[in-house]
Amino acid sequence: MWLLALAAGTFGIAATTGAGWLLVLIAVCVAVVIVAAVSPWFLLRRLRIQVDAPPDGTVGEPLPVTVGITGPRTPCLVDVLSPGTPPGKRQDRGARGGTSRRGAVVPAEGTIPVDPASRGAVTTLTVILVSAAPLGLVRWRRTVRATLRNPVLIAPKPSFADPPPPAGSEARQGLWEPASGYDLARGVREYVPGDPPKLIHWPATARMRNLMVKEVETPGRPSLVLVLDLRGCDEARAEKAASLCFGLAIRSLEDGVDLFLATAELDGPRLGRVSTRTAAGRRLALAVEGPMPDESAMGPRQPDRLVVSTSVPEHAAP
Amino acid sequence: MRRHDRNILLKALLAFGVLLAFARFLSIVSTIPSTGAAQLQVPLAELFIWVQFLHSLDVPARRDLMFSLSSSTALMIVAAVLSVSMKFGLFLAAWGIFALASLVLSYRSEIADVPGLDEPPTRYGSFAHTSKVTALASLAVILVGILVFAFLPRTQAMTTFSFPAALQQVVRLPSEGGLANPSLGPVADAGRAPTQTELGKSARFGYFGFARELDTGLRGRPDDTLVMRVRASEAAFWRGQSFDRWDGRNWSVTRDRPDRVSGQGGPIDVPLAPYDTSFGTRQLVQTYPLEVTGPNMIFAAYAPERLYFPDNAVFQLPDGSLRAGVELGAGAVYTVVSTRKDVTPAILRKADSLPLGIDPTSRALYTQLPKIPERIRKLAETVTATATSTYDKVIALQDWLARNTTYSLDIPSLPEGTDAVDQFLFVDRRGFCEQIGSSLVVMLRSLGIPARLVVGYVPGERNPLSGMFEVRASDAHAWAEVWFPGIGWQGFDPTAEVPLAGEQGADLAGGDLLAWVGGRLPGLLRLLPTGLVVACLAFVTWGLHVPARRLLGRRSFRRRTWPAQILSRIESAGRRVGRTRAPSETAPEFISDLGRKRDLSDEDARELGVILEAASFGRAPVNDAQRQRAEALVAIIERTSSARRSDE
Numbered sequence: 002m003w004l005l006a007l008a009a010g011t012f013g014i015a016a017t018t019g020a021g022w023l024l025v026l027i028a029v030c031v032a033v034v035i036v037a038a039v040s041p042w043f044l045l046r047r048l049r050i051q052v053d054a055p056p057d058g059t060v061g062e063p064l065p066v067t068v069g070i071t072g073p074r075t076p077c078l079v080d081v082l083s084p085g086t087p088p089g090k091r092q093d094r095g096a097r098g099g100t101s102r103r104g105a106v107v108p109a110e111g112t113i114p115v116d117p118a119s120r121g122a123v124t125t126l127t128v129i130l131v132s133a134a135p136l137g138l139v140r141w142r143r144t145v146r147a148t149l150r151n152p153v154l155i156a157p158k159p160s161f162a163d164p165p166p167p168a169g170s171e172a173r174q175g176l177w178e179p180a181s182g183y184d185l186a187r188g189v190r191e192y193v194p195g196d197p198p199k200l201i202h203w204p205a206t207a208r209m210r211n212l213m214v215k216e217v218e219t220p221g222r223p224s225l226v227l228v229l230d231l232r233g234c235d236e237a238r239a240e241k242a243a244s245l246c247f248g249l250a251i252r253s254l255e256d257g258v259d260l261f262l263a264t265a266e267l268d269g270p271r272l273g274r275v276s277t278r279t280a281a282g283r284r285l286a287l288a289v290e291g292p293m294p295d296e297s298a299m300g301p302r303q304p305d306r307l308v309v310s311t312s313v314p315e316h317a318a319p
Numbered sequence: 320m321r322r323h324d325r326n327i328l329l330k331a332l333l334a335f336g337v338l339l340a341f342a343r344f345l346s347i348v349s350t351i352p353s354t355g356a357a358q359l360q361v362p363l364a365e366l367f368i369w370v371q372f373l374h375s376l377d378v379p380a381r382r383d384l385m386f387s388l389s390s391s392t393a394l395m396i397v398a399a400v401l402s403v404s405m406k407f408g409l410f411l412a413a414w415g416i417f418a419l420a421s422l423v424l425s426y427r428s429e430i431a432d433v434p435g436l437d438e439p440p441t442r443y444g445s446f447a448h449t450s451k452v453t454a455l456a457s458l459a460v461i462l463v464g465i466l467v468f469a470f471l472p473r474t475q476a477m478t479t480f481s482f483p484a485a486l487q488q489v490v491r492l493p494s495e496g497g498l499a500n501p502s503l504g505p506v507a508d509a510g511r512a513p514t515q516t517e518l519g520k521s522a523r524f525g526y527f528g529f530a531r532e533l534d535t536g537l538r539g540r541p542d543d544t545l546v547m548r549v550r551a552s553e554a555a556f557w558r559g560q561s562f563d564r565w566d567g568r569n570w571s572v573t574r575d576r577p578d579r580v581s582g583q584g585g586p587i588d589v590p591l592a593p594y595d596t597s598f599g600t601r602q603l604v605q606t607y608p609l610e611v612t613g614p615n616m617i618f619a620a621y622a623p624e625r626l627y628f629p630d631n632a633v634f635q636l637p638d639g640s641l642r643a644g645v646e647l648g649a650g651a652v653y654t655v656v657s658t659r660k661d662v663t664p665a666i667l668r669k670a671d672s673l674p675l676g677i678d679p680t681s682r683a684l685y686t687q688l689p690k691i692p693e694r695i696r697k698l699a700e701t702v703t704a705t706a707t708s709t710y711d712k713v714i715a716l717q718d719w720l721a722r723n724t725t726y727s728l729d730i731p732s733l734p735e736g737t738d739a740v741d742q743f744l745f746v747d748r749r750g751f752c753e754q755i756g757s758s759l760v761v762m763l764r765s766l767g768i769p770a771r772l773v774v775g776y777v778p779g780e781r782n783p784l785s786g787m788f789e790v791r792a793s794d795a796h797a798w799a800e801v802w803f804p805g806i807g808w809q810g811f812d813p814t815a816e817v818p819l820a821g822e823q824g825a826d827l828a829g830g831d832l833l834a835w836v837g838g839r840l841p842g843l844l845r846l847l848p849t850g851l852v853v854a855c856l857a858f859v860t861w862g863l864h865v866p867a868r869r870l871l872g873r874r875s876f877r878r879r880t881w882p883a884q885i886l887s888r889i890e891s892a893g894r895r896v897g898r899t900r901a902p903s904e905t906a907p908e909f910i911s912d913l914g915r916k917r918d919l920s921d922e923d924a925r926e927l928g929v930i931l932e933a934a935s936f937g938r939a940p941v942n943d944a945q946r947q948r949a950e951a952l953v954a955i956i957e958r959t960s961s962a963r964r965s966d967e
Contacts, residue, residue: 007389011396012471020550021786022399022407024471025464029415030392032464036456037422053916067916068436071897074448076430104433108897110916111436135452136419137426 005034037138041075045132045143048072048107052081052126052147057279060158060244063114066126068103075107077132083115084123084155119236120157120243120286124149156282159251160244189213195274224259226272231265231290243285250281265291272296326377333373340369364397384425388418403548403608403787419460420453473552473786486629487650492615496577496634496642498560500529500614513537524792528753528774529614533562533570533797535753536733541792546613546776549788551605554778555620555659556810557790560640561773561800565761567689567738570772574684577634577642587626587633589641591658599661604654612648617641618775619655621800621808627654638771639808660806667710673805677769685769685802691761692741699762709768713801713811716762720813724758725749755813756797769802773810881946882934885953889913892957906931910956919955927952 008030015023051069058064066081080102101113117123125146133140189205192212205213229246231239253260254277262284263272272294275281344366351359371390378384395414398407427449492499502525503513513527513534524544527537549557562570580587603620617626622639629651634642677685702719703712727749733739740761743754756772763770774797779790798812890900893913900909907928914924930949934941941949 007392014396014400018400020400020402021782021784022402022411023396024473024786025408025411025468025784026392026395026399028464028468028471029411029460031467032460033419035463035467036459040456040459069897069916070436076427078430078433079436102433103436104430105436106427106430109437110897113436133426135426135456136422137429138422 005031008034033136034138037133037136040136041132041134041139041141044073044075044134045077045130045141048075048077048130048143050128050130050145050147051150052128053150054123054126054153056151056153057156057282058084058117058123058153059156059282060117060120060240062116062158064117064153064155065112065114067110067112068128069108069110070105070130071108073107075132075134077105077107077130077134079103079105079109079113080129080131081113081115082127082129083118084121084126084153117155119240120155122287123153123155154283154286156286157240157243157247159248160241161248161252188216190216193273195276195280197276224261225253226261226263226296227253228263228293228296229285229288230293231288232293234290239290243288247281247285250275250285251278254278254281263294263296264288265293267291270294326379329377333377336373337370340366340373343369360397360401364394367394367397381425381429384421388421391418403550403785405782405785408784415460416453416457419456420449423449423452423456468783484627484629484654485650485652486645487648488646489630490646490648492644492646495644496579498529498531498575498614498616498642499646500525501646502611502613503527503530524611524613526774526792526795528795528797529559529616531572531575533753533772533774534568535570535739535757536568537753540728540751541795544792545610545789546792546794547607547609547611547618547790548782548785549605549607549618549779549790550786551603551620551788553603554781554788555603555605555657556773556778556796556798556812557605557607557618557776558621558640558773558810559614559616559618559775560636561638561771563638563684563771564687565689565757565764565772567691567740568733570757572636572638574637577636579632580635581632582626582628583631587628589623589626589633589635589639591622591624591639600658601661603657603659605657606652606654609647609651610649612646615643615645615647617643617647617653617655620657620659621810622658623655624658625656627656629653662803662806662809664710664714667803667806667809668708670710670803670806671708673803676804677802681802682769685771686764686767688761688764691765692738695738695741695744695762696765698744699765702762703766709801709803712766712768713759713763716759717811717813720755720759723748724755724813726751726755726814730754752797752812752814756799759799759811759813763799763801771800771808773798773800880935882931885931885934885949888953889956892953906935913956919952923952923955 008027011027049071053067128145130143189202192214196214200214202213202215266287347362523542564571564573703715706712706715740758743750760770776790776794777796779788779794800808910928911924930945
């Protein structure tokens, strides 16, 4: 703007003095503004972006997103919008309270930590490129929705209803009994994803030519079905319920509980064992509002049941 | 000095320097009289330059750089106002390139201040790359600037209140108000027209018309020496003086006793002849920087009314012409404000009925003729037989001359005792402006129309960049002026079009540029074959350069050891996807990082790194199987890099 104002002022001087060189100077000023305005737009259009991220993330925890930019050599600023940021809402604050904006001279590749704003399966990321190259006078911004090489499952932020009692304390012992370590096998069944490898029954597997696992009696190890029912709730409450469910799942897994998660996914209802925090996070990332699974499919065993539901004000205990 | 350092000593020195510059400015200002505010321009600009220079030695923040650029632009504006020559273009080009380079570097620095995306961070702004970007930006600015310039309107009026006027050296002329023309040599003050022999001894740019007498029998034209520039918003004939008395061969000035006109310390107001104020007038401001020492005539578009002159007084002849009392040498500058009457052919046609006719003395003076051959008068009457107004008569005669005579510098000598106009009109029919102009004046006088011969310069070529009319010695010219009641004297010329003030419109700077280029096109066309040869050579060199580089590259590639070749291929694949090997990175580290991104498992990357390390530094050479395995793994990296690149 100051260059254009300068050009206008100079034309005023040219008109009063009749100095021809001033017209040349005005032409130069206007040309600089035009070149400064057009170049970054043109350069930004020619940049190609590739993004990659680890397969798992958690709301509130920095997710290292690898950004690769190729194209003509262009100095620019790169920013990645946090997954879940509503369109049109700018989020500059990144991990650790600092800005996630990075400077780069294309071609460049590097990592930008971003804080996922909400859980879910992320397949695309919004990358913002800002450049005023080469003269730095007029800035252009280009927003690109880049498809991730692999989708990222963002787990909810774990929320704990009560502060966890310290390990080994009396209160904790009263909650769940830790696993005894000498489980008794009461039969074998087919392997389902999520079963720990140590339960594979190799003789039965060899006989059946299919992966078979031991079904164990765990008198000292309680089982629990966590039911996350998101029917009839808004997004904020669903997020809160998932957070609570994730907190319970983590607490349960830490206490050695044989944990099952019952959720609804886009593909339909799903009930299955989860043995790690990551697995629980993935399941909860994919949980949506929908019909809940039939728990009778679990067979004769009747584990404890904990329902986290958004359709009732409070979650129901078993 | 690093800009992030405190640089206390430097800052103190710079502050001291600024104080010194300011003290120098104050000492200069104290010598300027209170009325000479205009003289502050140069000391102020000098102070500004010093401050600018000292400030540029310590630019800790980007805004300081922007301040520096803005103030340098302001200085360039001042320089552009004061500059009259093309040399300013060199300064402008240098300033533009450095300003663009500063902007490029400033933006790089701005990006570098933000945490970098790359690990290790990219090195910003190598000299070669900055030069390349600056060159490309400069080229783009030049091309766009030419387009912008082409559509900029030329300024049509100048409205400043103080105009430049300067003398390099004050040399008072001995005869107050007398005509002096050093460019004509010894005859300058002889009070007569130079002879053909004397003319040969005068300066190459001397024009024999700038004397007290003009001999139409003289042959020879001045050369193309640049005699002066004229800054004016529109073209006009820059008038020197007029001749009133014709003796059949020579023109002379009968009333050569000028009046002294004083300005009393300010601009000099020149008395104007009365004119009909019912139609519009406008002011035309002309500034004349002189390039050579010429006559002491003060050139001006007709009719001058105010003069900004570096002397207290000038001299005005009865015909309105102005003379200086000092020698007007190279470097002298003066400004004339002329009143231009917005006349058009329609107004001139109606002028015969206007009041304010010419007084009897002047009528007698400007219709004076010696005994001329009768056929001249008859020719004039025949040509103007159907014309009803003075203007139509002038145009009829002007058209007849344009149709029936030829402008030529190669004409035979005038026989002794012959009437020059008769010889031109009925014998030679070839001649230059003195003969053609004289013929028009004599024919008009034979019809009883007051007319006179005027000498001066045609507008000259307008330089599209400086916007100034460049007047060369060869632009010296003689033309006719005709009296119109209520209007006054109006120029006419059968050989060149005298611009009528009422017909001048706004024009674009691009028009001048096109005319300027068009005028030089024949010269440029002569350079075309040479240019084509140079372009062909450049093209062939460029064509050979690429295969030569490839060939040299391959040779050096062949000379490399196997592990160096493999590493080079991996680095090349990395570069293709924007991953450059950092100087501090070992080969296994680079392969491991690149492999992770390029579909190579950690084990394979590790294996490739081990083979390369063993081949480079191991005691025993690697076996064929290891080589083949390494080649296969590199092929995977190359394949995925190429596929990624084509996806993009």
